[in-house]
Amino acid sequence: MNFSFEVKKSAGARRARLTTPHGVVETPAFLPVGTAASVKALTQEALEELGAEIILANTYHLYLRPGHELIRNLGGLHRFMAWPRAILTDSGGYQVFSLSELRKVTDQGVRFRSHLDGSEHLLTPEKAAEVQLALGSDIAMVLDECIETPAPRDAAEAAVKRTTEWARRARKYFLDCASRNGDLAQWQFGIVQGATFANLRRESARQLLELDFPGYAVGGLAVGEPHAITCEMTAEVTALLPPERPRYLMGVGRPEQLADYVSLGIDMMDCVLPTRAARHACLYTSEGRVLIRNARYAQDQRPVDPACSCTVCRRYSRAYLRHLFAAGEITAAILATHHNVHFYLDIMRQIREAIEFGNLAKFSSAMHARYAAGPS
Numbered sequence: 360m361n362f363s364f365e366v367k368k369s370a371g372a373r374r375a376r377l378t379t380p381h382g383v384v385e386t387p388a389f390l391p392v393g394t395a396a397s398v399k400a401l402t403q404e405a406l407e408e409l410g411a412e413i414i415l416a417n418t419y420h421l422y423l424r425p426g427h428e429l430i431r432n433l434g435g436l437h438r439f440m441a442w443p444r445a446i447l448t449d450s451g452g453y454q455v456f457s458l459s460e461l462r463k464v465t466d467q468g469v470r471f472r473s474h475l476d477g478s479e480h481l482l483t484p485e486k487a488a489e490v491q492l493a494l495g496s497d498i499a500m501v502l503d504e505c506i507e508t509p510a511p512r513d514a515a516e517a518a519v520k521r522t523t524e525w526a527r528r529a530r531k532y533f534l535d536c537a538s539r540n541g542d543l544a545q546w547q548f549g550i551v552q553g554a555t556f557a558n559l560r561r562e563s564a565r566q567l568l569e570l571d572f573p574g575y576a577v578g579g580l581a582v583g584e585p586h587a588i589t590c591e592m593t594a595e596v597t598a599l600l601p602p603e604r605p606r607y608l609m610g611v612g613r614p615e616q617l618a619d620y621v622s623l624g625i626d627m628m629d630c631v632l633p634t635r636a637a638r639h640a641c642l643y644t645s646e647g648r649v650l651i652r653n654a655r656y657a658q659d660q661r662p663v664d665p666a667c668s669c670t671v672c673r674r675y676s677r678a679y680l681r682h683l684f685a686a687g688e689i690t691a692a693i694l695a696t697h698h699n700v701h702f703y704l705d706i707m708r709q710i711r712e713a714i715e716f717g718n719l720a721k722f723s724s725a726m727h728a729r730y731a732a733g734p735s
């Protein structure tokens with residue numbers, strides 16, 4: 360198996376190296392989100408140039424269109440999308456719960472209607488594992504039950520119970536496939552749930568640890584609760600997870616929060632924020648957010664972020680970017696996304712360096728101070 364996770368430095372925050380069949384991922388790492396096998400507005404060439412070592416793709420979207428069978432027939436997701444580096448796929452559960460219509464959750468799985476054409480589907484733990492094996496992602500996630508927040512305690516407790524049972528079935532399906540077919544060239548991660556209840560989070564983690572996943576994710580957080588609660592719940596979980604295995608906090612976060620999660624022992628994070636915000640003319644910079652549509656940038660000849668070394672900041676002015684957004688030019692999304700993804704990946708480079716030099720807390724408080732000050 361071409362997988363390993365080597366922790367090089369660990370003092371709360373961890374500096375590690377994740378080796379996959381599609382290359383090495385230096386961690387802590389941020390995963391740009393490539394929903395439908397595409398990080399919106401970026402080519403794979405651009406992602407490589409930006410230094411992305413791993414991206415996330417959404418199982419729900421690829422299962423519905425173009426279909427996992429087609430992707431398997433074309434040689435798997437890496438070949439299909441011409442991305443040679445690592446890919447993590449989610450289970451599809453989160454999108455089923457947030458996008459699809461008429462979903463019905465039973466112990467068997469989630470029955471839902473496609474948001475594309477209304478067709479009916481059943482996503483089970485086994486099916487989610489099967490689809491991700493067909494896609495051939497390096498890291499696959501088990502199906503978990505996502506509940507609406509804030510959740511009452513009994514609903515959160517029931518979701519933890521179901522999540523564990525589904526994880527058991529997904530693990531069994533995966534290991535049965537592996538014993539039939541040999542090395543599957545994929546790592547399957549469990550997902551800890553438990554909403555904002557510390558004891559449920561701990562219980563969920565303990566139950567999943569028994570299933571012996573090679574890595575663990577923390578799910579169902581950063582969905583509207585205060586940042587302090589997100590951190591508190593994350594800390595409850597990471598305290599119980601085995602130090603030699605990777606930890607992935609799903610769906611975070613804002614630029615100034617990334618170091619907070621890393622300091623709690625998180626190795627991987629993903630979020631649509633840098634790409635989605637870019638398309639809405641919100642640029643993240645070393646001095647805070649720049650809302651580039653603002654009239655004050657109409658004649659501003661400075662780059663988006665004078666401290667940024669990305670190809671956009673080296674070449675284009677704020678005035679030009681503002682004009683592109685005002686004119687509805689496609690290039691606006693391309694340039695803004697390029698900068699924002701560069702900014703996020705650069706934060707991660709700085710975080711990794713700060714861990715090595717032992718000054719992550721200083722880096723983190725400086726980021727928070729800059730972002731508290733608001734846009735320049």
Ligand SMILES: [Zn+2]
Nearest residue numbers: 667669672698
């Ligand atoms: Zn830039």
